[in-house]
Amino acid sequence: MDAEKYFLLQDQSVPTNRGFYTSDKRTTAPQVKFKRTQKFEPKILVWIAISEKGISKPFFSKQKQAVSQTTYLNQCIIQRLMPFVTSYHNKEKVLFWPDLASSHYGNNVLQYLDQNDVQFVDKKFNPQNCPQARPIETLWSILKNMVYDEGWEAKTINQLRRRIAKKLKEIDIKVAQQMFSGIRRQLRKIADNGPYEACSS
Structure with missing residues (x-):
């Protein structure tokens, strides 16, 4: 299973980053009261x-821009x-x-996977916006909290x-193992009842 995600220099979605509290606003530093934001903030994509x-x-x-098919x-x-x-x-036992993302199902990518005997989930069986079926989405949340702690x-x-890179190395292997403990059951739901069945649980 793979995925990609953008990270900013700072993340306002993390609770500890959302606000600044003071008992006397007169003592608050100007760079806090009048903090500038960029229209297009620097970011990095991680796969x-x-x-x-x-x-x-x-x-x-x-x-x-998004990663191209060639780069991917x-x-x-x-x-x-x-x-x-x-x-x-x-x-032979792997199901990728x-x-x-469009580049992940590019013709050259699929051809390479076929030539190297790597089975993969067909796009029509790959559900959109269903984090319950993709534990990697939970991993992103864990990593983000670690990065902006x-x-x-x-x-x-x-x-x-x-x-x-440092925080990725600090993630316990047991976390990934726990995430995948129910993945076969979720895949079976998708195979038997359609791609969005797993999202209802």
Whole structure:
């Protein structure tokens, strides 16, 4: 299973980052009261694959647009997913569940997976907006809280990248194993009753 997510230098969605409290606003520093925000804030895209065996080597991209099919194939599938699969799994027993990003189902990507005997979830059986069926979405939430813990903010994209890489290594393998404990049951629901059945549980 794989997915990609954008991270900002700071994240206002984390509860500890949402506000500033003071008993006397006259003593509040100007940079707090009049904090500027950018229209297009710097961000970095992170791609990972996970299984019950752990987390793959991440791919980072500073580009502002979505990852292209060529980049996804070369950087994510060939250089990261395949070594992860061959190192920890019997390839013949693997069912790869891609994210629904358009590049993940590009013709060149699917052709490569077929040529290398990697089974994957067909796009028509891949449900949209259904985090209950994709434990990697829970992992993103855990990682985000770890990265921005106690109001942490990055000064640069490179600093943010190092922080994310460090926190990924700190995630306990047991977390991934627990996430996948019910994945076969969810997949069976989808196969038997349609792609959105898992979202109802």
